[in-house]
Ligand SMILES: Cc1ncc(C[n+]2csc(CCOP(=O)(O)OP(=O)(O)O)c2C)c(N)n1
Ligand code: SF4
């Protein structure tokens with residue numbers, strides 16, 4: 161039985177790999193639960209890399225810990241699976257040492273906004289030229305459904321069976337307040353739209369912050385489900401004005417979830433450009 165399964169998988173994988181964007185997919189089949197939104201996210205990432213014709217050997221994907229932390233294993237690029245909350249500092253060091261590489265930092269909501277929350281203001285204010293993908297399922301998935309920094313107030317979770325007493329963070333408003341100069345939100349159920357957002361994030365010369373709404377189908381059967389997400393996502397593209405903080409802050413309200421680019425400062429130099437300019441004067 162195992163032999164038949166493995167032969168079937170090999171054959172299926174070979175067929176699927178023929179589709180050229182799947183060159184960015186690793187041989188390891190994702191261990192995520194069937195129906196997890198993370199499949200949609202990596203699909204969008206593969207497509208973005210393909211459309212920009214990035215070479216696998218010039219990409220590094222850096223993750224922390226969590227179900228989202230497994231991402232570098234399923235992408236056929238270089239990668240680091242680091243410590244809980246530490247994808248941003250590792251990605252920062254990497255980008256400073258190797259400016260030629262395309263560097264993705266990925267993190268879950270617990271990883272990015274809980275234990276690793278102290279890194280976000282600094283990567284944003286320094287404007288390090290990396291693309292940050294926040295896999296926001298509003299829950300700690302890997303450790304079985306505890307409340308995270310984005311879990312809605314009163315939602316029942318494994319750590320708060322009577323309901324979450326805390327007020328959730330709004331990641332878009334947070335990134336804007338920290339001074340991130342490319343701030344966007346995508347949705348795992350729309351890999352094509354998400355691919356376009358990620359492409360813009362990669363092309364952006366500076367820190368790009370992309371929150372991705374995605375369901376944890378195993379530990380959240382009520383809140384961020386596929387159905388609820390689909391019904392609560394609206395495309396913001398027509399209402400976006402470049403570099404208007406006030407509009408961005410207003411549109412970042414919780415419901416319905418606006419999807420698109422909230423803020424985009426095309427003129428701000430990234431960290432290494434600032435360093436070069438400073439050094440020119442000496
Ligand atoms: C220092 C440390 N503290 C706690 C943990 C346990 N832990 C592993 S993953 C995780 C939370 C993951 O949640 P999130 O970042 O939202 O990722 P998801 O699993 O939802 O993708 C926690 C608390 C750990 N691995 N290391
Ligand atoms: S536990 Fe949740 S986040 Fe983790 S793989 Fe399963 S569905 Fe996805």
Ligand SMILES: [Mg+2]
Nearest residue numbers: 268269299301
């Ligand atoms: Mg999570």
